[in-house]
Amino acid sequence: MPMPSYQVFCSTKDCKNPAQYKIAAHWSDGVVAELKTYGLCCEECLPTGLQRGRDRQMACQLTPGETLEPPGIFLLQHGKRDQVLQRQTELEEQILSPQSHAKPPSREE
Numbered sequence: 001m002p003m004p005s006y007q008v009f010c011s012t013k014d015c016k017n018p019a020q021y022k023i024a025a026h027w028s029d030g031v032v033a034e035l036k037t038y039g040l041c042c043e044e045c046l047p048t049g050l051q052r053g054r055d056r057q058m059a060c061q062l063t064p065g066e067t068l069e070p071p072g073i074f075l076l077q078h079g080k081r082d083q084v085l086q087r088q089t090e091l092e093e094q095i096l097s098p099q100s101h102a103k104p105p106s107r108e109e
Ligand SMILES: [Zn+2]
Pocket: 010, 011, 012, 015, 016, 017, 041, 042, 043, 044, 045
């Protein structure tokens, strides 16, 4: 076994899985920019976690000059700073557009 690193868990209530992803959004007030963390997720909870992050982002009151992007999925890596986490855009697309991996619509009038 390699050096034990601390284990982080999914932030979904009653979920005991280790967290693999971070739900976070880029925030800036024009001077400072940072990654705002909404939660940690295992693979199973990603759809709910992402949706919850998006709901919170929508409800967030911004002051003039502040920007907050819609939350995305970042691969959690121990010892890495937020700035270097890899964004999982393909996963986001799959979750946000469930039709994309179903068969294409062939409905005709
Ligand atoms: Zn979970």
